[in-house]
Amino acid sequence: MIAQKYQKMLSGKSAIRELAEFAAKRGEEIGYENVFDYSLGNPSVPVPAEFTQVMIDLLKNEKPAKLHGYSPSLGITSVREKIAQSLNHRFEMNYTKEHIFMTSGAAGALAHALRCVTEPEDEVLTFAPFFPEYHPYVDLTGAELKVVPPSKSDFQINFALFEEMLNEKVAAILINSPNNPSGIVYSTATVKHLADILRQKEKEYGHEIFIISDEPYREILFGGTDAPYISKFYANTLSCYSYSKSLSLPGERIGYVAANPACKDADEIVSICGQISRGIGHNCPPSLIQLAVAEVVDLTCDMSVYERNMKLIYNKLMELGFTCVKPGGTFYIFPKALEEDAKVFCKKALKYDLILVPGDSFGCPGYFRMAYCIETEKVERSLAALEKFVQGEY
C-alpha cells in the first residue's frame, strides 16, 4: 500500500509554488518580463567565474575514475579541511575537519542535524516568521515543530513567549538568521540573550538543548548590519550551511553541518551524521562539486544587486506608508499588508501583475514576502505598479 502519511501531504499545496506557477502562466500571456514576480528565492546572479574554471580544469585534467569516484561517507577529507580552515579564519573558531560533515545543501544539513539531536516525541522550537519547509523537515523526523509567535516590531526574538514555551521536551531550537522571510539578522544582544536562557534551561532540565542554526543567507549582509556568528555564542550549536545563495548554486546541492568543537559529543557528531545518512539514502553531495567548491571556499558571487534592490523597495514602501522592518541581509523583505488579511491583499496585487506571497505560511498572517532576487530594472518598473496598486485600492 502507498504510505498514507505522504499521500496526505499531496493535498497541501505550497502557497509559494502556486504563486510561482501563476507567474509563469501569466508570463506566457504578457511576457515574463512584465510579471513582477517576487515569489521565489532563486538567486539571480551568476556563480563566480573561478568556480566554472575550476570545474572545467578538473574535468579536463583529473582522471575520471578518481574524479567521479565515491566520496568518503563523511565528505572528501581535503574539502572538509578547507571548510574548517575558512570558518576558523573568518569567525575565529577552532573547527577541524572532524567537525565538518558534507551535505546536499541546507536541506540535507538540517535533515542530519535534526536527527542527530532529537528523538521522536521531542519538541523543536522555531521563531515566526519562519521558512515553511521547517514543518516537513522537523515533523517527518518524528519530533514536533512548535512555533514561537513573532516580535513584530523588529522580528528579533519574542523572548517572553519563548520562555513560556520552553519545557523539558525541547531538544533543539531551530533558528534562521539572516532570516527568510523577514530579511532581518539576529543582533549580538539577541543571540547572547538566547544563549543565556538556553544554558540556564539546560541546567534546569539536565539535558542539552541544541541550537540548529540554518545559515544559507549568512553571506548576504547589507552594510553596517550586526551579524554575529551564532556558534561563537553557544557551544551546543550545529551550523547548517549551503552554498546555494552565496555561490548561486542551489541546483548543485552542496552544503555542510559544522558542529561546534565544544558541543556535547563533538567528536562523535559527524560520525553520527554518517550513520543517519545510511538511513535516509543521502550518501554525500557530488564529489566533483565538493572538490570545486573547496577551491572557491572564500569567494561569493557579486551580491550587490540584492542590497540595491532592497533599498529601492524599502524606500518606496516607506513612501507609500507601509510598516516594514528594514532587512539586514538576504534577498527578502516582509512588510505589513495594507489590510488585515494578507491573502486578500496579495490576491488584489495580482491584478497589477505583482506576485507577493502572503505571510500566513511563514507563521505571520497580515504580512507578505517579496523575494527581490531579480533584476534591478524590473524592480524599478514593479515599484510603479506597486504605487498604482496602493493608490488604486487603498
Place this chain on the structure above:
Amino acid sequence: MIAQKYQKMLSGKSAIRELAEFAAKRGEEIGYENVFDYSLGNPSVPVPAEFTQVMIDLLKNEKPAKLHGYSPSLGITSVREKIAQSLNHRFEMNYTKEHIFMTSGAAGALAHALRCVTEPEDEVLTFAPFFPEYHPYVDLTGAELKVVPPSKSDFQINFALFEEMLNEKVAAILINSPNNPSGIVYSTATVKHLADILRQKEKEYGHEIFIISDEPYREILFGGTDAPYISKFYANTLSCYSYSKSLSLPGERIGYVAANPACKDADEIVSICGQISRGIGHNCPPSLIQLAVAEVVDLTCDMSVYERNMKLIYNKLMELGFTCVKPGGTFYIFPKALEEDAKVFCKKALKYDLILVPGDSFGCPGYFRMAYCIETEKVERSLAALEKFVQGEY
C-alpha cells in the same frame, strides 16, 4: 541529547570498510600495486568521454544562473522524459516522465521507494546473499528487513523458504539482480515464478506487495546471460537505478526511481516521492549532473574488463577446486570458502595480500566476495597468490 539509535550504530563497523582500510595501510608498506584488493565495488573504468565533453560544453555555454538553478523537486522535466524514452526503447515499456523520479543514486532511490510503499512495522523481505546496507536502508524507515536464506546451488531464489516467510505484514520485496555479492542474474523463470506468487498473495492478503528492484548493475551483463527487465513481469514494481556503475559516476550521486505505469497509484507515486524528499532533506540530485547524464543516457563506459576479469578468476577457482556459481554480470564473484568459517579463511588470505570479504555480512556465511573491478594485470598476479595460498594452507 545525541540520538541513541544512531549512536549505537557507530560501534558496528563494516567488514568491507575495515578490509579496505587494511588494504590501504598494507599498500603504504608494500606498494598498493602489490595488494590484491578485492574489497570495494568502486568502478575502475572511466566515464565515457562524451559525458566529460557534455559537462564542459554546459559549463562553457549555458548561463550559470540557469545551469546551476534549482531543479524542480521531482527532477528536471527534460531529463525525466529522456530517461522514460530510453527505458521504453530498451525494454519495451511505456513510461512517461510522470513515472520517473530523479534521485541521488540508488541509495536515494531506495530511500524513497521504501518509504513510498511501507508503513512502520511492515516487513520487507530480501534474499540472501544481499547487500548489507539494506539493513540500515530498511530498518531506519521503521519497517523491518527479513532475509530469506540463500539457494546455494545457483543463488536464484529459494522459493520454498520464501513462501514460508511470506505473511500479511509483508509490504515489499527488495531484490537485486544482477546481484551484489553473488554476481548472478535472476532468470526469466525465477522472475515469473516470483511474480506469480506475489500476485496470488496480493489477492489472498487484500493489499499490494511491491517489488523494489535495486538495479545498479543492470548494464553489467556477461555474454549470453538471460537478464529479464523485472518490471515487465510484475506491475507493482519500483525500479531503483543508479548511473554509478554503468557510467562509472558513483561519486556524482545520480539515479532514479521508475514506477511501472501499471502499478497501484502509478500517477501519484512520483509526487509522493517528492513529499518524502521534504522529510529526508533529499531535494534532487545536482542539476548539472542531471543535464549531462541525460545527454549520454544510452551510453555506458567500456565494461569489458569486468567480464575478462571474471573469466580469469572463475577458471582459476575451478582449477583450484572451489565451489562457485558463475556470475552472469556485475563485478563480483562469491565462491565457497575452503573451510567452514569464511572469516578464518579470509584472515588467512591476508598473509598472501589477498583481500577477500567474508560472506557473513551478506547473509551467507561460509562464502566470500571478490570485487574484481580492478586492472586485469593485477588480477593475473593475484591468481598466482591465490594458488600459493590454497596450496600452502589447504
